Amino acid sequence: MKLIETPIAGAFVIEIEPAYDDRGFFARTYCHDELRQLLPHIAQSGISYNPQQGTLRGMHYQRAPHGEAKLTRCTRGAIYDVVIDLETAQWFGVELTPDNHRMLYAPAGVAHGFETLQDDTEVSYDISARYDPQSVAGVRWNDPAFAIRWPLEPALMSARDRSWPDFSR
Numbered sequence: 748m749k750l751i752e753t754p755i756a757g758a759f760v761i762e763i764e765p766a767y768d769d770r771g772f773f774a775r776t777y778c779h780d781e782l783r784q785l786l787p788h789i790a791q792s793g794i795s796y797n798p799q800q801g802t803l804r805g806m807h808y809q810r811a812p813h814g815e816a817k818l819t820r821c822t823r824g825a826i827y828d829v830v831i832d833l834e835t836a837q838w839f840g841v842e843l844t845p846d847n848h849r850m851l852y853a854p855a856g857v858a859h860g861f862e863t864l865q866d867d868t869e870v871s872y873d874i875s876a877r878y879d880p881q882s883v884a885g886v887r888w889n890d891p892a893f894a895i896r897w898p899l900e901p902a903l904m905s906a907r908d909r910s911w912p913d914f915s916r
Contacts, residue, residue, distance in 0.1 A: 748781055750852075753839045755832045757854035759785070760841050761818070765848070776820065776850065777873065785852055786816050790877050795870040797824070797863045801902030805860010806831055806886045806911075813882035814855030816875040821845060824868025827898050831858040831886065836914070838893050843870075858886050860908075862897050887911040 751760040765772035779787075795804065806829065809815050819828055821843040828851045829840040842864070843849050853859040861870060885908065886893070888901065892914040 748775060748778060753830070754837055755830050755839045755857060758830045758839060758857060759852045761850040761852055763848045774848070777818070785854070786818055786873065786875055788875055789873045791874045793872040793874065795872070797868045797870075798866060799903050800863055800866045801899045802863040803860065803888055803897070803901040803904040803908065805829065805908060806858035806888055807860060808833070808856065808858045808884055809876065809879055809882040810884050811856070813876055813879040816855045817853045817859055818850055818873040819843065819853070819859075819861070820850045820871045822869045822871050824866070825864035826861040826868060826870055827864060828861045829859070829895060831893055833858060833886070836892050838895050840895070860888065862899060862901060864898060885911045886914045890914050
């Protein structure tokens with residue numbers, strides 16, 4: 748696996764290193780030896796299915812002490828995956844597809860979300876901490892403090908994601 752630094756401290760784009768033969772290829776999507784500093788423990792794995800292009804999920808995080816690191820991968824369709832450093836208000840986005848085989852690692856303490864670029868999109872998550880409903884927090888997808896440039900005008904999102912308050916440090 749190749750870890751590519753992003754402008755967000757502790758966040759990485761991860762590219763697989765496929766081993767090809769006449770059957771296709773094999774590649775690791777997680778290796779404890781290589782990722783133990785980032786994601787030493789996977790407490791939960793999840794999947795998000797999104798039937799509609801332009802679905803926006805985010806921007807979410809869990810407050811300490813229940814912060815969660817996430818490793819996301821698009822297994823069907825395509826997403827624009829975004830992380831926000833809440834200390835600097837800087838954001839980073841990357842397109843993830845089954846064909847480019849990229850993953851995005853979001854460390855605990857950053858906000859994370861994505862927008863689907865195609866209908867029938869699935870996203871797989873490995874998460875370092877259990878979901879804790881009392882620790883859930885978020886920032887609004889269009890908060891001017893971040894000025895995220897989403898590829899599409901969002902077509903569908905939850906009422907909660909639409910109504911997070913303005914960000915303040």
